[in-house]
Amino acid sequence: MTARSGTQLVDLVVTGAAELLTCAGDAPDLIGRNPGGGVAIDGGANTAGGGVGGYAGRREIDARTKVVMPGFVDSHTHVVFGGDRACEYAHVAAGQEPPAGASVGILGTMADTRSLTAAELVDTAAGRIREMISSGTTTLESKTGYGLDTGSEQRLLEVNSKLAALLPARIVSTYLGAHAIAPGRDPEDWTADILAQLPDAADRGAVFNDVYCDAGYFSLEQSRRILEAGAAHGLAAKIHLDAYSHTGAAALAAEVGAVSADHLNFTTDGELRALADAGVTGVYMPCLEFAVQHPAPLDPRRLYDAGMEVALATDICPGCWTTSMHLAIAMGCRTGGMSIAQALRAATYGGASALGLAGTLGSLAPGMAADLQVLDVPSHEHLAYRIGRNSTQTVIIGGTIVKGAGLD
Numbered sequence: 411m412t413a414r415s416g417t418q419l420v421d422l423v424v425t426g427a428a429e430l431l432t433c434a435g436d437a438p439d440l441i442g443r444n445p446g447g448g449v450a451i452d453g454g455a456n457t458a459g460g461g462v463g464g465y466a467g468r469r470e471i472d473a474r475t476k477v478v479m480p481g482f483v484d485s486h487t488h489v490v491f492g493g494d495r496a497c498e499y500a501h502v503a504a505g506q507e508p509p510a511g512a513s514v515g516i517l518g519t520m521a522d523t524r525s526l527t528a529a530e531l532v533d534t535a536a537g538r539i540r541e542m543i544s545s546g547t548t549t550l551e552s553k554t555g556y557g558l559d560t561g562s563e564q565r566l567l568e569v570n571s572k573l574a575a576l577l578p579a580r581i582v583s584t585y586l587g588a589h590a591i592a593p594g595r596d597p598e599d600w601t602a603d604i605l606a607q608l609p610d611a612a613d614r615g616a617v618f619n620d621v622y623c624d625a626g627y628f629s630l631e632q633s634r635r636i637l638e639a640g641a642a643h644g645l646a647a648k649i650h651l652d653a654y655s656h657t658g659a660a661a662l663a664a665e666v667g668a669v670s671a672d673h674l675n676f677t678t679d680g681e682l683r684a685l686a687d688a689g690v691t692g693v694y695m696p697c698l699e700f701a702v703q704h705p706a707p708l709d710p711r712r713l714y715d716a717g718m719e720v721a722l723a724t725d726i727c728p729g730c731w732t733t734s735m736h737l738a739i740a741m742g743c744r745t746g747g748m749s750i751a752q753a754l755r756a757a758t759y760g761g762a763s764a765l766g767l768a769g770t771l772g773s774l775a776p777g778m779a780a781d782l783q784v785l786d787v788p789s790h791e792h793l794a795y796r797i798g799r800n801s802t803q804t805v806i807i808g809g810t811i812v813k814g815a816g817l818d
């Protein structure tokens with residue numbers, strides 16, 4: 411195709427959306443709603459967002475009657491694991507004890523994960539991640555943490571690298587040796603093993619170092635040592651904190667400059683303000699709270715009141731098996747009381763913030779990565795309203811169409 415005179419020829423142009431949502435960080439309405447807007451993409455990056463009348467695409471997508479927005483950034487996942495816990499889930503849901511021998515909890519999944527080869531783990535996780543991509547997720551974080559011995563945790567880091575090479579989604583690898591106390595191990599001994607493994611984790615592609623700080627998991631003091639040692643090896647900090655008890659780890663997260671603080675159920679308002687002041691993004695996972703019938707669900711409005719940037723994530727894991735950011739959005743709004751604009755920003759710009767990537771991903775503006783989706787709904791409210799529906803019709807990652815537009 412030749413460009414019409416006065417127009418710039420680019421790789422791809424998406425035109426005439428019923429609503430373009432830029433989700434730009436400084437959008438006064440949180441989502442940068444622009445009826446009739448479009449996106450011009452060239453070389454894997456956005457060239458223009460909004461008016462695209464001056465562009466002609468080698469390929470064009472007509473988005474009339476549709477919503478165009480950034481791909482979802484799912485910033486908290488445990489997507490690599492072996493087996494499942496359907497038996498446990500069914501029994502707990504019915505108010506019963508799982509039978510002896512059923513795979514139960516993190517340690518049950520640890521055994522199932524150790525029993526698979528790296529190739530089998532890649533295969534099973536890839537199926538789940540393909541579902542995530544099909545549902546509009548273009549970037550996801552993937553934690554280790556179901557190996558719980560040095561060799562098995564190394565294998566999970568290799569699985570993360572293989573998945574990133576295999577699949578079109580951007581996959582950010584997090585080392586979470588500190589997911590639980592390894593069975594039969596003294597907590598201090600396992601902490602020492604984790605500290606020894608951190609330099610190797612960075613070499614094997616981990617970007618983040620995460621700790622589960624809570625009663626029965628890692629103490630505040632152990633969490634401090636693990637996060638500080640990770641930072642010394644170039645691993646940025648994330649932290650699971652206060653999910654089931656108040657730990658005081660919010661101050662630690664602020665002090666070490668954690669990129670995100672996740673769960674926050676028992677964190678005080680003063681601690682949330684300190685996290686906001688330190689620029690820590692709060693990660694809210696309503697599907698996990700639903701799946702485990704959490705005794706003290708987080709009210710995400712407390713995070714907004716404290717001034718925090720908020721991310722929505724699926725927390726996909728064997729205890730909360732959902733690949734759908736659409737469901738997380740619907741639940742964040744209806745059970746968490748988020749506005750739909752807050753939820754959509756949290757699923758895009760907020761998720762990118764929780765991965766330290768908001769400068770390049772999670773919003774549609776010139777120079778940002780061309781990661782976006784076209785949804786077959788007439789307005790953004792339908793993303794929360796049609797509960798859990800996969801309205802994502804077309805997915806573009808780095809300027810390449812990976813779902814839809816004739817590819818299915």
Ligand SMILES: [Zn+2]
Nearest residue numbers: 486488650725
């Ligand atoms: Zn988690």
